[in-house]
Amino acid sequence: MKQRIRVVAILKDGDKVLVLKRLTGRSEMPVFWELPTGKIKFGEQPEEAMMRTLEEDVGIAAVSIKLKDVITFVALEGSSRLDNLYIVYEVTTNDKPTPRDRYSAYKFTNDFTTIHLGNASHAVLDIEDDKGMVLRQSHRETASAATINVDGASRGNPGPSGIGYVIKDVSGNIVERNGEFIGFTTARSAEYFAMKKGIERAIELRIKSVQFISDNLMLVNQLNGILKPKNADIIPIFNDIQGLLGSFDSVSFTYVPRSENSAADKEANLAIDRILKK
DSSP states (O other): OEEEEEEEEEEEETTEEEEEEESSOOTTSOOOEEOSEEOOOTTOOHHHHHHHHIIIIIOOOEEEEEEEEEEEEEEEETTEEEEEEEEEEEEEESSOOOOOTTEEEEEEESEESSSOBOHHHHHHHHHHHTTTOOOEEOOOSSSOEEEEEEEEEESSSSEEEEEEEEEEETTSOEEEEEEEEEEEEOHHHHHHHHHHHHHHHHHHTTOOEEEEEESOHHHHHHHTTSSOOOOTTTHHHHHHHHHHGGGOSEEEEEEOOGGGGHHHHHHHHHHHHHHHTO
């Protein structure tokens, strides 16, 4: 699978975000708007690439630039699946944008119902929106979008184990929440089985665009391609998960602290309790 690495800026004016209009679209899509986005040249650090992109394409000098997030997602480009890694910076400036080269116009907005936003910028804003940005977004080109929190639990490690998941639609409404007892295993295995179950439910519900959320950093890093699984008990489950991802138009994996994943954890523990109390 091809991989595309980009730097992208979140530059705000109040609650509005800077987007730029491309001069021309790609062959398979019309002219679109996007966040300030650039490539990393050979020998550049990502922060240097971000500052250069802002100067060359947007006509501004950054007063401050702060790493905000690193996200990955898979999207379709033509008939191919493209693995995207976007390094997201929070930027401030005293300059007025002056679009150059690739861009013909700019605006600060939090209403994306009236413009055609590029898929990559849409994916970035979808993820950032889940982390507190208040944006009015248009419908994605994919049929549906969701977030799925997953978690695994084990009493004894190894011991009686359960998995839990909570599925929310794009508006944040709970579509489904449930847990299952999976027998005796380790907490690590339970985490991976929980992710697999969340993915399987998304496929069964015909969800095509989804953000999976877990409080297991190793799991998230492995699914994002940052780390490779080395444990023999994990590799078969990991390979099963990889084989399922082709069912989605776009997918991302995000780490959150355990405190932000309590609903999925509760479902996993309730599943264990139902068995132990019999």
